[in-house]
Amino acid sequence: MNIRLIVPLLALLAITNGSAQTKQDEKLRAVQAQYAELQTQLEQLRGKMETAKLDVMGHDLAQWGYPALAAGDTVVVHPGHALVWDDVHHVPKWTAHIIMPDIMEGNLARIDTFLPDPLVHGNTALVTSYWYSGYDRGHMVPSADMRWSMDALKATYLYSNISPQKPELNRGSWADLEDWMRRYVHYSGHRVYVVTAPILGPDMPLLNKPQSVADVSAPPYFFKAMVDIDGPVKKGIAFVMSNGLNDHGLLTYACSIDSVEKLSGLDLYPALDDTLENRIEAMKNTQDWYGEGDRAMGEVAPLVPPLPGGRFSTTQAKYHIGNKATICGTIVSTRRTKKANALYLNFDRMYPNQDFYATVWDSNSPNFSYDPETFLQGRKVCVTGMVSVFNDIARISINNENEITLWEDVVRGETEQ
Numbered sequence: 144m145n146i147r148l149i150v151p152l153l154a155l156l157a158i159t160n161g162s163a164q165t166k167q168d169e170k171l172r173a174v175q176a177q178y179a180e181l182q183t184q185l186e187q188l189r190g191k192m193e194t195a196k197l198d199v200m201g202h203d204l205a206q207w208g209y210p211a212l213a214a215g216d217t218v219v220v221h222p223g224h225a226l227v228w229d230d231v232h233h234v235p236k237w238t239a240h241i242i243m244p245d246i247m248e249g250n251l252a253r254i255d256t257f258l259p260d261p262l263v264h265g266n267t268a269l270v271t272s273y274w275y276s277g278y279d280r281g282h283m284v285p286s287a288d289m290r291w292s293m294d295a296l297k298a299t300y301l302y303s304n305i306s307p308q309k310p311e312l313n314r315g316s317w318a319d320l321e322d323w324m325r326r327y328v329h330y331s332g333h334r335v336y337v338v339t340a341p342i343l344g345p346d347m348p349l350l351n352k353p354q355s356v357a358d359v360s361a362p363p364y365f366f367k368a369m370v371d372i373d374g375p376v377k378k379g380i381a382f383v384m385s386n387g388l389n390d391h392g393l394l395t396y397a398c399s400i401d402s403v404e405k406l407s408g409l410d411l412y413p414a415l416d417d418t419l420e421n422r423i424e425a426m427k428n429t430q431d432w433y434g435e436g437d438r439a440m441g442e443v444a445p446l447v448p449p450l451p452g453g454r455f456s457t458t459q460a461k462y463h464i465g466n467k468a469t470i471c472g473t474i475v476s477t478r479r480t481k482k483a484n485a486l487y488l489n490f491d492r493m494y495p496n497q498d499f500y501a502t503v504w505d506s507n508s509p510n511f512s513y514d515p516e517t518f519l520q521g522r523k524v525c526v527t528g529m530v531s532v533f534n535d536i537a538r539i540s541i542n543n544e545n546e547i548t549l550w551e552d553v554v555r556g557e558t559e560q
Contacts, residue, residue, distance in 0.1 A: 193292050197222050200241050207372065208239045208336040211410035219262045219303060223295025224284045226303055230265030232347070232360035233272070234306040237340040237409060238283040242328045242369075249290030260303035267302040272359045276350040281308030281365075283339040285321045306341050307350055307361040309387045316389035316396070317365070320382055323393060323432075324369060330434025333374040339367045342383070342407050362386060366403045368411055370423055378431050379412070379423035392458050392491065392498070394444035400424035442492045443473045446523070446550075451557045454525055457490045457499035460537035463530045470499055470539060471525040471550060477516050486516055488526075501526045502540045510543035523550030
């Protein structure tokens with residue numbers, strides 16, 4: 144072909160392809176612009192929905208969730224929670240908030256920037272008081288309860304929401320309690336109204352660092368109370384913990400709201416109908432607080448030490464690894480291994496969260512006159528043997544039924560002495 148004919152042909156093809164490419168690019172850019180506009184609209188709708196939810200929370204909390212106000216109390220309202228400030232001890236007198244099912248959608252990260260509260264008529268510029276004090280800045284309203292709203296999350300990092308907590312409490316049993324409450328909301332789908340407060344006492348330690356601008360009192364106890372008034376069965380429960388190590392198992396610290404009111408002097412949930420208030424404030428059954436599908440359903444409170452006859456609770460078993468001991472608790476679940484056909488008896492808490500378990504190897508099954516898998520289910524028992532550890536969980540291998548004593552027999556024996 145003549146070269147003079149080829150050159151114009153190539154130029155024509157280039158122009159044609161460029162034109163087609165340009166049309167495709169324009170179409171793509173148009174779709175991308177539409178997508179960006181929809182994303183902007185979606186974010187705006189999310190913001191409006193979040194604001195509407197916070198408004199509903201604020202309204203419902205004020206209607207049902209505040210404790211009774213005493214003379215001189217001023218309610219400070221923030222997105223997601225409310226409080227009354229104690230400017231004598233520089234801790235919140237109480238906080239109130241609602242845990243929403245939205246917690247499962249929240250993915251906002253911790254902020255860890257603590258600030259004074261501009262709405263409090265008092266001193267909340269307490270950063271120097273906490274430095275090197277030996278106390279954590281303990282949230283009364285957990286930040287994790289508000290990870291679905293940035294405004295509500297930020298409000299939990301104001302010093303008006305903070306009280307001095309020993310690390311053993313704040314990072315241990317207190318955090319476990321907060322998780323326990325959120326888990327109920329997740330599995331039940333119900334909101335809960337929570338009141339949290341320090342319980343003051345005489346001669347409280349002070350965080351009076353030389354460079355601090357205010358003395359902060361370290362309360363000896365804290366409580367959380369919660370009620371579910373949205374579900375078909377209205378109910379309430381509370382927990383009280385000391386400001387230190389609480390290692391007897393979370394559920395052992397459960398109590399009635401009535402008992403918390405006596406300890407704190409507060410009147411909680413006064414807006415409820417008197418009949419309903421009296422009924423739910425007398426409740427303390429932890430078994431009522433497990434929603435459908437919660438794998439922890441069925442767990443029970445460990446026995447509270449000291450136990451008779453030198454026996455130990457399941458939470459104490461870890462301190463006796465390598466020694467022969469008698470460990471007591473409730474068998475809440477069992478499971479068998481596929482390969483060895485070994486029977487695992489889980490005490491007090493469900494697998495895989497148990498603090499202690501007992502093992503009956505298949506070769507020892509003939510040493511029982513009963514089927515331990517069915518006979519022991521749900522019973523309080525004591526097992527005796529060498530305490531070992533596997534995967535950081537204390538355990539005892541049981542060789543025969545003589546190494547198992549029913550708790551009712553232990554109690555009977557102590558009564559007869």
